[in-house]
Amino acid sequence: MADAEEKKAAEKLDTKVTSKEGLPVNELQNMKDEYLREGLLILGELVTKRFG
Amino acid sequence: MSRSFAVVGVFLVWVGLAVAQDSEQFKPKPVFGKEARVISYVLDNNHYRKIKLNDSLSAAILVRYITELDNSKTYFLASDVKSFDRYKYSIDDLTRNENVTPAFEIYKVYDQRYKERMNYVLTTLVNQNFDYSIDEYYEPNREKATWATSKEELNEIWRKIIKSQALSLKLAGKKPDEITETLKTRYQRFAKTFSQFTSEDVFGIYMNSITEAYDPHTNYMSPKQSDLFKQQMSLSLEGIGAQLQSENDYTKIVRILPGGDAQKSGKVNENDLIIAVAQGKDGEMVDVVGWRLDDVVKLIKGPKGTVVRLMILPAKTGVNGPAQEVVLVRDKIKLEDQAAKKEVINYQLNGRQAKLGVISLPSFYMDYEAYQKGDPNYKSTTRDVKQLVGELKAEGVDGIVMDLRNNGGGSLPEAVDLTGLFIKNGPVVQVKNSSSKIDVLADDDKEIFYSGPLVVLTNRFSASASEIFAGAIQDYQRGVVVGEPTFGKGTVQTVLDLSRFINDDEPVGDLKLTFQKFYRVTGSSTQHKGVSPDISLPSAFDAEHFGESASPSALPWDVIRAASFQKTTDVNERVVAALNKSYQDRVRYDANLKKFISETDILRKNINENTHFIK
Numbered sequence: 001m002a003d004a005e006e007k008k009a010a011e012k013l014d015t016k017v018t019s020k021e022g023l024p025v026n027e028l029q030n031m032k033d034e035y036l037r038e039g040l041l042i043l044g045e046l047v048t049k050r051f052g
Numbered sequence: 053m054s055r056s057f058a059v060v061g062v063f064l065v066w067v068g069l070a071v072a073q074d075s076e077q078f079k080p081k082p083v084f085g086k087e088a089r090v091i092s093y094v095l096d097n098n099h100y101r102k103i104k105l106n107d108s109l110s111a112a113i114l115v116r117y118i119t120e121l122d123n124s125k126t127y128f129l130a131s132d133v134k135s136f137d138r139y140k141y142s143i144d145d146l147t148r149n150e151n152v153t154p155a156f157e158i159y160k161v162y163d164q165r166y167k168e169r170m171n172y173v174l175t176t177l178v179n180q181n182f183d184y185s186i187d188e189y190y191e192p193n194r195e196k197a198t199w200a201t202s203k204e205e206l207n208e209i210w211r212k213i214i215k216s217q218a219l220s221l222k223l224a225g226k227k228p229d230e231i232t233e234t235l236k237t238r239y240q241r242f243a244k245t246f247s248q249f250t251s252e253d254v255f256g257i258y259m260n261s262i263t264e265a266y267d268p269h270t271n272y273m274s275p276k277q278s279d280l281f282k283q284q285m286s287l288s289l290e291g292i293g294a295q296l297q298s299e300n301d302y303t304k305i306v307r308i309l310p311g312g313d314a315q316k317s318g319k320v321n322e323n324d325l326i327i328a329v330a331q332g333k334d335g336e337m338v339d340v341v342g343w344r345l346d347d348v349v350k351l352i353k354g355p356k357g358t359v360v361r362l363m364i365l366p367a368k369t370g371v372n373g374p375a376q377e378v379v380l381v382r383d384k385i386k387l388e389d390q391a392a393k394k395e396v397i398n399y400q401l402n403g404r405q406a407k408l409g410v411i412s413l414p415s416f417y418m419d420y421e422a423y424q425k426g427d428p429n430y431k432s433t434t435r436d437v438k439q440l441v442g443e444l445k446a447e448g449v450d451g452i453v454m455d456l457r458n459n460g461g462g463s464l465p466e467a468v469d470l471t472g473l474f475i476k477n478g479p480v481v482q483v484k485n486s487s488s489k490i491d492v493l494a495d496d497d498k499e500i501f502y503s504g505p506l507v508v509l510t511n512r513f514s515a516s517a518s519e520i521f522a523g524a525i526q527d528y529q530r531g532v533v534v535g536e537p538t539f540g541k542g543t544v545q546t547v548l549d550l551s552r553f554i555n556d557d558e559p560v561g562d563l564k565l566t567f568q569k570f571y572r573v574t575g576s577s578t579q580h581k582g583v584s585p586d587i588s589l590p591s592a593f594d595a596e597h598f599g600e601s602a603s604p605s606a607l608p609w610d611v612i613r614a615a616s617f618q619k620t621t622d623v624n625e626r627v628v629a630a631l632n633k634s635y636q637d638r639v640r641y642d643a644n645l646k647k648f649i650s651e652t653d654i655l656r657k658n659i660n661e662n663t664h665f666i667k
Binding site for chain 2: 029031034036038039040044
C-alpha cells in the first residue's frame with residue numbers, strides 16, 4: 001500500500017522524468033536551496049491546479 | 053497615495069563612527085545634549101505609543117543601556133551595576149536638560165572592565181593548557197545569570213569561554229601552538245577594535261537605549277549611519293565603485309563594482325591594499341593604515357566628478373611590494389547586487405517542458421532623493437520588478453515565485469505599488485496613526501500586469517513591507533504564501549533630519565521614528581503574528597527568539613475593521629488544501645525533503661541549546 005502511494009506521489013510530482021535523450025531535464029532535482037525547491041514544486045502544482 | 057518618506061523595516065548593520073585615537077577621552081560634546089533634548093521631545097509628542105519619558109521609562113532605559121554594553125554579563129561586576137542605580141530615575145530629567153552624562157560615566161567603567169578582561173585573556177588564558185578530561189560545561193546565553201560579584205568570578209567565567217573556544221579549534225584539527233596563536237590574534241583584534249571606539253559611538257548606543265525603550269524600530273542614526281541608510285534605500289552611492297574590507301591594519305579591496313572608476317581605470321584590482329588617500333589632484337596623502345574601515349570609506353567617498361587619489365599596495369606584489377598611486381574620478385555607482393533579479397527554472401510538468409520564473413527581492417528600495425528631485429527614472433522596486441516580470445512573460449513562464457526571504461522591508465509606497473502589479477485594484481494596506489486615524493493605501497490601477505500562477509516565498513526574516521505584500525497577496529487569494537511565518541513587524545517609520553531642529557557646527561544625526569501601525573485589508577495587524585504561510589516549510593527559528601516577539605518593547609498585536617475588497621478566484625481553500633496534501637505526500641516520500649526536515653530539526657535544537665560541554 002505504501003509502495004503504491006509512493007509511486008503515485010512520485011508520478012504526480014513528476015520529479016523523475018528525463019529528456020528524450022535520457023538526460024535529466026528537471027533542474028529542481030539538483031537544487032541545493034531546499035526552500036526555493038519546495039516553492040517551485042508547489043508553484044508547479046499550482047500551475048496544474050489552475051490550468052492543468 | 054502620497055509619497056511621504058515612510059520606511060518599513062530596513063535593517064542596518066551598525067558600523068561605528070569616527071577616527072580612531074587610543075588616547076581619546078570619552079566625553080559628551082555639547083551637540084549630543086541638543087540632540088538628546090530634541091529626540092526626547094519628538095518621542096514624547098510624536099511617537100505612536102504616546103508615552104512620556106518619565107522615571108519608570110528612565111529605569112528601563114538604564115537597564116537597556118547596561119545590557120547593550122554587556123549583554124553576556126561578562127565585564128561588569130555586580131557592584132558596578134549597583135553604582136549605576138544613581139541614574140535610575142534621572143535619565144528622563146537629564147535628557148530633557150541636554151545632559152547625557154550617564155552615557156559616559158557608565159561607559160568609562162565599561163572601558164576599564166573591558167580592558168581588564170582583554171588583559172587577563174591575552175596574558176593568562178590564551179597560554180593555558182586546558183584539561184579537557186574535567187567534566188564541565190559553559191552556558192553562552194547568560195541573560196538570566198546574575199552579575200559576577202568579584203574579579204575571581206569573572207576570571208572563572210572567562211576561563212570557560214576561552215576553554216570552549218580552544219576546544220572548538222582543537223576539534224577543527226589545530227595544534228596547541230596554533231590554538232594559542234589563533235586565540236591571541238582573535239583577542240588582539242577585539243582589543244584593537246574596542247580601542248577605536250569614540251564618544252560618538254558611546255552617544256549612539258545610549259540614544260538607542262532611549263529610543264528603543266519606546267519600540268525596537270525607533271532609532272537614532274548618527275550622521276554616518278544616516279548616509280548608509282540613504283545609500284541602502286536608493287541602491288546607489290557616489291564613490292569609486294570598490295567594496296572594501298578591513299584586514300589586520302589594512303583596508304583591502306574585496307570587490308570591484310561594475311560601472312565605477314575603479315573598474316574603468318583598470319588600475320585597481322581585488323585584494324589590493326589601500327595605505328593612503330588624498331583629495332583632488334594635489335591634496336596631501338593621508339596615511340590610513342590602522343584606521344577604522346568607515347573612516348577610510350568616508351575619505352574615499354565624495355561627490356560625483358571629483359578626484360580622489362589612492363596609494364595602494366598591489367595584490368601581485370603584496371605588503372612588501374612598492375606602493376603605487378592611482379588617480380580615480382568618483383561617480384554615481386548603482387548597487388545592483390541589492391536590486392531585484394530574475395531566474396528561469398526548467399521543469400518537467402505533465403510530460404511537457406515547463407518554465408518557472410523566480411524573482412528575488414532583497415529589499416523594497418526606492419531612491420527618495422532622486423524622486424523628490426523629479427527624476428522620472430528614480431530607482432524603484434516596482435519599476436524593476438515590472439520589467440523583470442515582463443521579461444519572464446516574454447520568455448513564456450508558466451508561473452512565478454516571488455522570493456521575499458530575508459527581505460527586511462523598505463519603502464511602504466513601493467510595497468503598495470508592487471502589489472498593484474498582481475491585483476486588479478483595491479486597498480492593499482491600512483495605516484493607523486497615534487490619533488487612531490486610519491488611512492487606506494490602495495492600488496488605483498485597474499490593470500493586472502501579471503495574472504498567472506504566483507507563489508510568495510517567505511521566511512522568519514521577511515519583515516514589514518514584505519509582510520504587507522505577502523499579506524495582501526494572501527488576503528486577495530491571488531497567490532500562495534509558502535515558507536516560514538514572517539517576522540511580525542507591523543509598524544511604519546519616518547525619518548526626521550535633526551538638523552531641522554538644531555543649529556550647530558557639528559553634524560547631527562537623524563531619528564527614525566515609529567509613527568504608524570499597519571494592518572492587512574482584513575483588519576489584522578501583522579505585529580508579532582506576521583503572515584502565516586498557506587503551506588508551512590520546516591523552520592529552525594521560533595518566534596520566542598527570532599522576530600518581533602523577541603523584542604520586549606514591541607507594540608502589541610490588535611485588529612481594526614476590515615477594508616472593502618474583492619477576493620480573486622485564483623487560489624481558494626480547496627486549492628490550498630490540495631497543495632498542502634501534495635506537500636505532505638512529499639514529506640513522506642521525497643528523500644531530499646525528509647533529509648531537509650531532519651537537518652532543520654537538528655539546527656533548531658542547536659540554536660536553542662545553551663549548554664556547551666567543554667570536556
